[in-house]
Amino acid sequence: MSWTLAQIWRHPIKGIGAEALGHVGLHIDRPLPRDRAWAVLEEGGEAGEGWRSCRNFLRGAKGPSLMAVRARIEDETIHLSHPDRPDLAVTPGTEGAAKALFDWLRPIYPADRNQPAALVRAPEMGMSDVNFASVSVLNLASLRALGQKLGQDLDPRRFRGNLWLDGLAPWEEFDLVGKRLKIGAAELDVIEPITRCRATEANPETGRRDAAVLAALEDGWGHTDFGVYAMVRRAGRVAIGDEVTRT
DSSP states (O other): OEEEEEEEEEOSBTTBOBEEESEEEEOTTOOSTTTTOEEEEETTOOOSSSOOOGGGBOOTTTOGGGGGOEEEEETTEEEEEETTEEEEEEOTTSTTHHHHHHHHHGGGSOTTSOOEEEEEEOOTTOOSSSSSOOEEEEEHHHHHHHHHHHTSOOOGGGGOOSEEEESSOTTGGGGGTTOEEEETTEEEEEEEEEEOOGGGGBOTTTOSBOOOHHHHHHHHHSSOEEEEEEEEEEOEEEETTOEEEEO
């Protein structure tokens, strides 16, 4: 039994911007390279080194307009675009980068939310919503099933996943927990389901909430999970069109 790797995405700044890739090299016990490599700490958030919970950062669940940000990495510079903002290019870690980013974000982030305080570098394990070096694996058939439940097409970017698979049955990804996947030259262990938040309710084209995703998951399937977290156990290159097998 085999499936296909259909899409690859990374998110250079946690909660802010998605970038489509054609291929990428995966490394043992590391997130997808440069995925959530930076994060915007909010005022009152937990400062310090290492991984921190998503509650400390700006993200789409708090500011749905962030879901409409697109990203592109060029060398060390991150290029950002949004339908309601001029394009921005920032090089995190350089003088003035944080201020430029915060000034760009303020008009599209709710004024009644805690505002940006610092641009922080993620640890080697990344800054996903779980405290291990995760790569998220999602299923296009589940996306289609959820869209049918809602009566609308759903953009994969709502779920900010890394690797999208095609060819599975809807929700078959949950059966992969505890199993190992071979994707291209890499191997990953599937760890646990991903529990979702209100970020998924926002349309990535407009940044406006237009789909009751959590309610539909709960009503249709009795949970709010979508996709699974995995960890890289064998390094290697993965590319769109690669065969995916369970080992």
